[in-house]
Amino acid sequence: MSGETTTSVKQRDRETKQGWSRFVQNLKRSAIEQGRIFMRSKMAVAGLLIILFYVVLALISPYIAPYEPYERIYMADGGWAKLQPPSAANPLGTTEAAHDVLSQLLLGSRIAVFVGLLGAFMVAAIGTTLGIVAGYYGGWVDEVVMRVVDILYGLPFIPFVIVLVTVLGASVWNIILGIALLYWLSTARVIRSEVLSLRERPYVEAARAAGASDFRIMGVHILPNVIPLSALYAAIAVGYSIVAQASIAFLGFGDPSIPSWGVMLQRAFVTQAFGVAWWWVIPPGLSITLIVTGAYLVGRGYEEVVNPQLQQKE
């Protein structure tokens, strides 16, 4: 009696293990396949290169920045080197407080890359999970998730993050919390409608007939099929998150002790120096534009490959 139970438990263990290894294999196969598709789009590759450039920059910036971000630069006569135009010593000039613009720009890439990637991950993870659960179970679960989505669409994003930061304190984490709370909505909606059609497929029915649990069906049979879609939304969320963080910092709710592109622009704005010091304003804004364009290019290029309808019409 007891022997029988142990063998069946062992067998179940082995089957579970097999299931997971197959799941990993599936995931690997679809990742390689998507990767190959991805490389076919010139747009997507160009976008990816831009993003990689900034990721590398973020990693090496502490070693290549010529000054500390808040190090005071002095003139030959001992005065502060305030608002100096670009020169050999300061290739991008200096700020109102006599800090080096290039060093701040380089170090600012760290926060942008961090917020962009983490924000995108949160959006994809939350949106995909809730989308799959809502689409797969249907009924009241679906109803609840979709009503929550509808209601959250009524919260304007930037003002909501301002409230969060005012109440909980000015930190990058609270901005990421705002992104996690409000940016998953479209992802969940799109994934859900995809899952609605996926769950009617014969292989899902076959898995169910074979006795697979709901958890297993969602994880092993449905998830790999929606991953391209969540990757697409994650790519777009990289851009949104970076702009969101910069905007909040620009409004004065960023952490001023950490150099970021948003804080740079905020300083240039509140000191009104932006009317003269173009060297202080152009670089951070252009960097945001470039990295966000990169994210969009990845998204759009990938979308054109994933969605054959778009391809035919080109």
Place this chain on the structure above:
Amino acid sequence: MMFASLLTVITILFFLFRQVPGGPMSAIVSPRMNEAARQAVIEQYGLNEPLWKQYVFYMWNVFHLDFGQSFYYGQSVYSLIADRFLNTMSLMLTALVISYSVGTFLGAQLGWLRGTTKERAGMLVVLLIRSTPVFWTGMIVLYLFAFQLNIFPLGGMRGMQASYTTNAEKFLSVDFLYHLVLPVFTLCTFYTGLPLLLMRNNLLEVLSEDYIKTARAKGLTERRILFRHAARNAILPVVTAFAIAIGFAVGGQVLIEQVYSWPGLGREMVQASLRSDYPLAQGAFMLLSVIVITMNFFADLTYSYLDPRVRLGGN
């Protein structure tokens, strides 16, 4: 639905603002009040009552449009935000109307030119403009037109000598329109992208339909096919997207009001938050949400009017 959204937003705010530094008390009671005034406010908001009673008090006050007193201005929040509301709407609606007209028109053109180098170049420009943070665009525009060329004002809503007796007079005056140009232009660069891209994508889809082939076969001119047959059907999803776009639009609005010192709700909310003027920040946020929710609701209405299938409940 609209009511449920509103109720949820107000409830979220109730719980969020209880977490302010200094506890729920400091969200309502100004640090500058004397002891008697403090007691009166604590009494009025039921701050010494249990949580559920405070919630009831809060709801009661909100539905009677009593948002408390601004710490900074010492005026009732309601009168302050009612005034800012008109300023915000005048800027936002002007920009939205222009952007949606220009966006759908340009989007239709781009869709029509599909596959050409012109279209590719156009798309790249759109993508670049969409990626630009709107407050930075505002700063660059100010740098060019106000600081360097000196042909437009630096910000604000009226000149030194302007004075008006009625709102209508104010919003139609030349001075006001002169101040409106740069903020509207900047907001348009931000708002136009979405309708443009959507219109282009929808048009691509519509162009493969049979009735377009029929129109071609009838020998109609290209322009007639585009505007009478294709664009009319492609415009529907642009209307639905408006509902989602409005949440983002308010964000851009807040930033632009800040850049151009436009005395609107968004700027007031930012200032209030920076000054820890919690009642005013809360009131301004509530009104911004009301704008989003109401516009969502109207977008739904318009959609069901434009597409009879929705109204008649068919699939």
